[in-house]
Amino acid sequence: MENSANGEIMTRSRFPDGFRILKGKQEYVTYIEHSSLRVWYSETPWHFESHYHSAVEIIVPIRGEVIYTVDDGSYRVQSNEVLIVPPNHPHSLTMHEGSARYLLLFEPDNIFNMRDMQLVDGMLKEPIYLTGQSEALESIRALLLQTVSCYERRELLWNSLCYSYLLQMYARLGQFAMSREQRQGDFRNHRIDPEIVDSARLYIDQNCMRDISLSDVSSFTGFSKCYFSRVFKQQMGMSFSEYLRRKRVSMAEELLIHSHQPIQEIAMRAGFGSVATFNRVFRDAKNCTPSRYREIYGDMT
Secondary structure, three states: OEEOOOOOEEEEEEEOOEEEEEEOOEEEEOOOOOOOEEEEEEOOOEEEEEEEOOOEEEEEEEEOEEEEEEOOEEEEEEOOOEEEEOOOOOEEEEEOOOOEEEEEEEOOHHHHOOHHHHHHHHHHOOOEEEOOOOOOHHHHHHHHHHHHHHHHHOOOOHHHHHHHHHHHHHHHHHHHHHHHHHHHOOOOOOOOOHHHHHHHHHHHHHHOOOOOOHHHHHHHHOOOHHHHHHHHHHHHOOOHHHHHHHHHHHHHHHHHHHOOOOHHHHHHHOOOOOHHHHHHHHHHHHOOOHHHHHHHHOOOO
16 A cells, blocks of 8 residues: 555555556556456455446356446346446446356457447447346357456467457447347438548548648548538547547557657657647546556556
8 A cells, every 4th residue: 555646545456467556446457468458257255446447347247146336327237147337437346245257357449449339439438238138148248258268278369369259249239239229210320421431530540640630631531621520420429539539549558558768759759749738638538647557557678
C-alpha cells in the first residue's frame, strides 16, 4: 500500500501471474509479459467493491452464481449465463460459497477498432447479459471457454490465439444484434455510401500523425464537409474528430509501451499539436497520464 502524489491510497494485491493495482476506484489491470489478456479462475467466496478499468471484463460462472452491480443495474449471473462489462463502467461483484467462475480481462482496442465493429458501436459500450433465453448464449460461452483453454495451455503466440476467439465472439454478437434489428424493422441503413467511409478511414489511418482536418478528409473523398460528416457518423457511430482522437491515442499507446521516446516526441509523432493537448486527450481516453500509462504497461527491457 502506498500514497500517490494527490494523497489517494494505491493498493497492490499479488496473484500468481501478476498484481492487481487499485488507486481509489480506478484499477490498472496488469498482464503477463507480451500479452493484454488475463484469466482468473476462482471458487473462493469473494467481494470486490465498486471499481472501473480500461479493460473489458467478462464473467463466466461455472457453478452457482456471481452477483454484479454495473452502473445502476444489478445482475445475478448464473452458471449457464455470461455477463460482459465494457471498459470504464463502475462495477462490483460478489460470489458466495459453493460457486465457481472464470473472469476474463482484456484490452479491447484491437477488436473495437475493427472496421465493421463500428456498425455495432452502441452494443460495445453497454453491458451485455446473455441469459438462457438468448439465442447467442451457447456459441458465446463456447468461444469464451475456448479462450480460457488457450490461455491455460500457453502455446506459442497464445495471446493472439485467445484474441481470435474474442474477435469471433464479438462478431457473433454483432451478427445476432443486427439480425434482430432487421427482423424488427428497426435496422438503420448503416451501409449508406460505404465506399466513402472506407476510403476516408484508410486516409485517416495513414495520415493521423499529420495535422489533418475534416476539410482535408472530405476533400479527399470528393464530398462536402456537411455530407461527409453526416455519413461518416451514421456509418461509424462516432464523429470524424472522435475517430481521429482514438487513432492518435492508439498510436501513442504503442509508442509508450514499446519505445523509450520522450513524451513530447510521442505527442508529436502521434499527431497532437502540443504536449498539453496530448496529456488532456490521453487522460480522457485512458483515465491516466501518458507517463503513468508507461509506468504500468511499458516494456521493462
